[in-house]
Amino acid sequence: MSRVSPGPSRRLLLAGALATVSAAVTGCSSDSSAASSGGSRQLRIGYFAFPSGDLIVKRRKLLEQALPGYKISWIKFDSGAGVNQAFIGKSLDIAALGSSPFARGVSGSSPVPYKVAFILDVAGENEALVARKQTGITDVAGLKGRTIATPFASTSHYSLLAALEQAGLKASDVKLIDLQPQPILAAWQRGDIDAAYVRLPTLDELRQTGTQLTSSKEIGAAGKPTLDLAVVSDELIARAPKVIDTWRSVQAQALRLLKSDPDGAVEDVSAELGISTADAKAQLAQGVFRTPEQVTSADWLGTDGSPGKLLTYVTDTAQFLAGQNQIDAAPSEAVVRKAFYLKGLPDVLK
Numbered sequence: 001m002s003r004v005s006p007g008p009s010r011r012l013l014l015a016g017a018l019a020t021v022s023a024a025v026t027g028c029s030s031d032s033s034a035a036s037s038g039g040s041r042q043l044r045i046g047y048f049a050f051p052s053g054d055l056i057v058k059r060r061k062l063l064e065q066a067l068p069g070y071k072i073s074w075i076k077f078d079s080g081a082g083v084n085q086a087f088i089g090k091s092l093d094i095a096a097l098g099s100s101p102f103a104r105g106v107s108g109s110s111p112v113p114y115k116v117a118f119i120l121d122v123a124g125e126n127e128a129l130v131a132r133k134q135t136g137i138t139d140v141a142g143l144k145g146r147t148i149a150t151p152f153a154s155t156s157h158y159s160l161l162a163a164l165e166q167a168g169l170k171a172s173d174v175k176l177i178d179l180q181p182q183p184i185l186a187a188w189q190r191g192d193i194d195a196a197y198v199r200l201p202t203l204d205e206l207r208q209t210g211t212q213l214t215s216s217k218e219i220g221a222a223g224k225p226t227l228d229l230a231v232v233s234d235e236l237i238a239r240a241p242k243v244i245d246t247w248r249s250v251q252a253q254a255l256r257l258l259k260s261d262p263d264g265a266v267e268d269v270s271a272e273l274g275i276s277t278a279d280a281k282a283q284l285a286q287g288v289f290r291t292p293e294q295v296t297s298a299d300w301l302g303t304d305g306s307p308g309k310l311l312t313y314v315t316d317t318a319q320f321l322a323g324q325n326q327i328d329a330a331p332s333e334a335v336v337r338k339a340f341y342l343k344g345l346p347d348v349l350k
Helices: 010-016 018-028 053-059 062-066 080-088 099-105 155-166 181-190 202-207 216-221 234-239 241-260 262-273 277-285 310-323 333-337
Strands: 042-048 071-077 094-098 114-122 127-132 147-150 175-178 195-199 210-215 227-233
Touching (some): 053 062, 053 241, 062 241, 071 080, 080 094, 080 227, 099 227, 099 310, 114 310, 147 155, 147 181, 155 195, 155 216, 202 210, 202 277, 227 241, 262 277, 310 333
Parallel strands (some): 042 071, 042 094, 147 175
Antiparallel strands (some): 114 227, 127 195, 127 210
């Protein structure tokens, strides 16, 4: 079983992710064979097998069509810790990344060399805390002394810590297990764990024999929202800023397609995840997808020269993680601001 720890440091989390990242970058996804090669005319894109506009971009090859001169590799990851390590190893150009691992990444004396450039979605009912029905647990407070699994250094981990705090529990009051989604399902089925905080599609499988105790939607409404962001490497910003504009443009197109072509979006997600269209539709309905105009509003990412509330969300997340001894110290808002790449917004989305 994976390691147990009430409060891993960022250094340990990144080191622990090294093996996972190495596997991911060299072939975790069937279409990632070119990921480890260099070259200015290639893009290495990190993504999650999770219902979002990212899967629409991938399935419809929107980026390939917009950048015909580039060799584009899509590399699948299971957690934000792996994405962070891959950027440190200069193995990614662009990637999806949760707001909590992003807050970790911009903390410390050697921040990860990337910047947030877009918001993909806001966590809703698609990420939640579920207890096995056999335990008889019906609320978060009932988890005291129990074993809970979650991918460390992820948005699920952050939301779990927030849920425990809201219920009057400390991380030390429970036994936290660091597991990725598929191992969580296996541990659940064996009865090795009492509860898990995880996202779709694993979450839906746990719900079949579990009781949902809270969700990221509820935790966000209580003041600790989590989001899936798009981050870009500092090297790509220096080398090809127009490519980043194109990336954001196709992501904006995907967000519009979620509204204008919901049936087509369901088909895309169904094909990418290998699930039925009914399941894909249900999973998409649990997410919160903003329009491109909302993404660049003052309530979220903001625009060039005027960052939005995401700046406060990330700063607050880092402060919470520091208070939970998950990172050594929280960065100031000014430091977090330096990790925002807003040039060209909102015009490049039109």
